[in-house]
Amino acid sequence: MTGRTSMAATAAPAAVATPTACYLGVAIPARLADEGARVALVLLALAREHSASLGGLLVAALMVPHVIAAPVAGALADRVRHRKLFHGLGLAAYGTGLAATAWALGRIPTALVLLLVLAAGCCAPLVTGGLTSLLAELLPERALTRAFSIDSTTYNLAGVLGPALAAMLAATIGPGAALFALGMAALTGACAVPLLRLPARPRTKDRTTDALRPAVLAAGAREILGNPPLRSVTWASSIGQIGIGALPVITALLATERHAGWAAGGLMTAFAVGAMAGSLTYAVKPWTRTRPERVVLLCLPLIALPLALAACVAGMALTTALFATAGWATGPLFSTLLAARERYAPLPLRTQIFTLGAGLKSTAAAAGAAGIGALGGLGAAPLLGMAAAAQIVGAGVGVVLLTHPPRNARRASASREHGTTPAVRRPARLRRHLRPR
Template sequence: MVRYVFAATLVRSADGGAVVAIVLLSHAAGQPGWVSGLLGASITAPHLLGPFIARRLDTAHDGRKVIAVSALAHGLLLGAAALALPVTWPIIPAVLLVLSGLFGPMLTGGVSSRLPSIAGPSQRSQRRAQSWDVASYGISGTLGPAAVASVAALSGPLPATLMLAGAAVIGAGAVMALPRQQEHVVATDVPSPLRTLGLIVRSGPLRRTLGLTVVVAFSVAMLPIYAVSIAPHLGAPALAGTLVAGYGVGSLAGSALLMIWPLRGDADRLTVLLAAAVACALLLVIPAQSLATAIAVFTLAGIANSLFFAATLAARSEYAPVLSRGQVFIWVGALKIAAGSAGTAVAGTLITGSAWLPLTAAAGMCGLAAAVTALGRRGDQRSA
């Protein structure tokens, strides 16, 4: 598990910090804001195509090699784009970034799909390992952008971007240090990406996990925009960073709690209950009028989302068919990223009116999704 967390944190930090690094580098190169935005989107948008290359992970004799090659390609393409950006037309680094982004899902859901066979057979050991995986996401999501900002401030954005590229290359080596999993799979038995999506839709637990993951990701993505909107009323615009940091601390605190007290019980039921908990946490954010209260409720939202994320990892591990486990992880992860991007865009559009409106709608959406999913789950149980 120590080797797993080290490798996962390295490759995910490279993936998570890449957007910040490229945007800073683009600004430093004198590109207009809209070009910087498009370059940033060039890394994240290809995540949606990840499921269509994920089948290779399920058919490989050694899945470590697939993930390691993906991390190596991601790092080299990111480094090449960084070197090209200041000296070429933006279209060239954009193409390189799109190719780099294609490998991003392998570094998130692809790595997580290796966890079930590493963690051990018991549910308790699986759940504890998933807690470490949640911590890896939280650490890399904080460490990547923070390291980029620090190195960029000291040495410039180009060294910061090359540092991330190097982290991905080193992470590729760390992935190969993980225990090898013997894959006895006939390639023709592994379903295609679209068939895998169909399997997810037909499986009640996986369908509910996917639906709730998309809704929750869409909803919590509004929190940073909301933080920017209310920060001036709390004392200063810069306090938005403090609120977002509170959310990040909550995510890490949630994973720490899970390491001590792993989730117990049916993963399908847990995802429904914890999606409702996220809805309640989002509602508590809205009436916060002081800085201390706002930090507290942002932290609480981070804890709730961390617990929900752990439940979705458990559901994917326990309900995904063995022949398409990697594809299931990557499908859910890719759609989660797309939903988060949509949530940020919607919040940015609606926030110009009433700051509370998008977050209220998001909380209501989470609560409604949890209620509808609970009814669907009950219906499935009656049918069974």
């Protein structure tokens, strides 16, 4: 009996590890391509058209659909029967769009190139939140906390290696070949999608076309606005991301002011390495499995403190350590943000909520970079203080939204306490919020 128990205990982790390994085979190359493409597009525009502004337009065309196309991509993913085919084709279209742009820029009209990049960007939500939303169906519930921590490291890894890989390839084989290689990386991820253990959904009447109706496209946004934990973590993390998105601009100013050219990239590398370490630490020892929203709100001040101290110190070694410490706190934050989306999102809207949340974070980061860029004359120290303040504001907003649920949610809770059935159409959401698993 003991031998059989031991064999079962060793077999269980192996059963969990295999789906995780297959998932990483999809996520890592696709996200490397997503992060690296932003650098490769700028370098390609400079090499062929000698225009940094065109590079910015290309990056914007790739990034804007992260939030605009998110409701459509998420709604379709929540409704299609053959998810492997849908996600595989989405990643393949993304990679093909990047590879085609590598050839097209400078050879066809610029307007058509922008449309091509825009079309590729419409598939980008499947690379980020779309893939993450699959974890709950690939793994048992007991493994999800660790899986979300591991998944958050793929974002960190892509953030560190993607731009570096794009720059290295552009310097060695040319920016066009670099963008083409990144497109092939996304196609590699698409080829690994069939290895995921995603059974086809039960055959019902075809609801795919219904996913394009306005009411369906707005369902995820309504859920985020009305579900207290989802609403709290979404807005808190998005406000905090405004400050995080501003850090690349701030570090460039800091490097100039302190005459340390390496700091422009070195501080962000330290931040990203710290984030990866934080995610791995949380994967080994999670702080909670039942209330991930509390960890999100706790981590925001933990990010703010080292950033605020970095604005006050002069030594670059200490500044680098403080950036790494701030990055470390983002690891548990992102891991539990993903866990909160999975825990509180109703199953029919799960992918839509994941893609919308990822799109909002990307938009907030872009807004932070643009806003800080306009305030660059203030100097690096005040701007670092603003980035730290964004974390505190995000935490405060999150606490208020969590502790003051919408009126209809309070009414539904009171009705259940009095034994009546509330007139709401989404009781599953409220049950999941009020009764921990």
